[in-house]
Amino acid sequence: MRRHKRPQEEAELNVTSFMNLMIVLVPVLLMNMVFSQVAVLDLKLPNGDQPGLVNPEDVSLEVTIRDSGFVVSRTYKEQTEELAALPKIAKEFDYEGLSRTLQDIKKNPVFKDKKDISLLSEAEVDYQTLVTVMDTVRRYPAVVAASLVDAELFPEISLGDAVDKNAAVEGATASAEVTP
Structure with missing residues (x-):
């Protein structure tokens, strides 16, 4: 028996x-690549309350975000002084007022070279408010x-x-009652 090979056709x-x-x-993947940019903001945790970690000679600047508005304060030699209180305007936070206040503070020779700031927020502050405050304290249009x-x-x-405002007031009242 002889087998014949059939001529195979090449598959196309x-x-x-x-x-x-x-x-x-x-093109769809390239277009999506442009829109998926990630912004990274380097944040630092505030120094603890342990003595020795914080140099009391340094001036620190703080913005406290409360439900009622912003409070800008500075701490120098363990003494905290309120520099500005910016209440809400028509139930909205005053971001422009915060920016103007920080611009005025930056003109002060003590804060001219200072780059760090602490944002302290109450638990009820929403995420978008916190992000907008971070953008406001980082830069301003000039x-x-x-x-x-x-x-x-x-x-x-x-x-x-x-710090909870009510707890701070109660603590101050309690210490005032103990002191003769």
């Missing part, structure tokens, strides 16, 4: 549909040589929890 590879898919897929640029305020941000 049809890549037209694959090429059509690539023609559509590549006109330089007829161009609008972002001028730097305090880019090194530390986050923390604000």
